[in-house]
Amino acid sequence: MNTKLFSFSFEKPIFSGFSGSARFLAGMEGVQDLGNILLNSLEDSKNVAGIQYNPDQEEYWNIIRKKIKTFTDAELYFLIWSPKIRDKKIRKLISNEQSQRR
Amino acid sequence: MRFQLHKKIYHFIWSIWKKKSLVVNGYCISYCELPWMLLIGSKGSKSWFQNGMCITYIPDQTIMIFISSKENPSTISYTIYHEYIEGLCSLKQREVEVSSLFLQAMESLKEYDSNIGGQFMKSVEKKEDKTQQSCHCIALAIELALAKSEMDSDKFRAYLENALLERL
Numbered sequence: 001m002n003t004k005l006f007s008f009s010f011e012k013p014i015f016s017g018f019s020g021s022a023r024f025l026a027g028m029e030g031v032q033d034l035g036n037i038l039l040n041s042l043e044d045s046k047n048v049a050g051i052q053y054n055p056d057q058e059e060y061w062n063i064i065r066k067k068i069k070t071f072t073d074a075e076l077y078f079l080i081w082s083p084k085i086r087d088k089k090i091r092k093l094i095s096n097e098q099s100q101r102r
Numbered sequence: 103m104r105f106q107l108h109k110k111i112y113h114f115i116w117s118i119w120k121k122k123s124l125v126v127n128g129y130c131i132s133y134c135e136l137p138w139m140l141l142i143g144s145k146g147s148k149s150w151f152q153n154g155m156c157i158t159y160i161p162d163q164t165i166m167i168f169i170s171s172k173e174n175p176s177t178i179s180y181t182i183y184h185e186y187i188e189g190l191c192s193l194k195q196r197e198v199e200v201s202s203l204f205l206q207a208m209e210s211l212k213e214y215d216s217n218i219g220g221q222f223m224k225s226v227e228k229k230e231d232k233t234q235q236s237c238h239c240i241a242l243a244i245e246l247a248l249a250k251s252e253m254d255s256d257k258f259r260a261y262l263e264n265a266l267l268e269r270l
Binding site: 008009010011012013014015016017019020021022023024026027028029030031032081 | 191194197198200201202204205207208217218219220221222223226231232233234236237240243
């Protein structure tokens, strides 16, 4: 799985769910292409999967694990809104999850 | 502390004040019309408009909309609709609905202004509270799309230009 990570300097996500964020990005200029790719990931395609970091979501890491398990050959698009979350930390955590699946 | 106090006061006002309601774009929206003096100085989600002021509070998943009695009657439904949509952005169970409305609205507005998404993006980038400004842009886009469907072309163009100039 190839992971693409996008981070934004927002205080918190506008929408807590990935699908709302995808629609927001698709409506704005400059990030529209990314938004459209993310919107496609909402369909049943196995090529693209998406998730956003949401520390308030209790089941968060279970969802990530499920995505990594289900979409083994997909590109994983990862959205981070809060500037407090460091990219490196997230990349390391995802990498660890992926290596455990191999 | 001060914010908590304001929240409690507005919660109390909401419970006792006679509420009005308006049906806008299929949504039945309740609101309280308060004297301008009662709204000023509050620290809620606050928006200024040309002829009045509007404040929204969303405790316990209830969108409480308070507007100034000075609000312009000809645009009051758009004001209330805007605040309602902005409130919906914070409700997890309504996210898909709001984001879908936003996407449709942006498609519709591009007929009049192909760079509207760029203007929204710029306004988000320059604000300190980017999340709040994004919710404002989402609500503004949906409000403008409604105005487009209800107003004649010239009137809407003036409304759109004013919104992009004064409210971003």
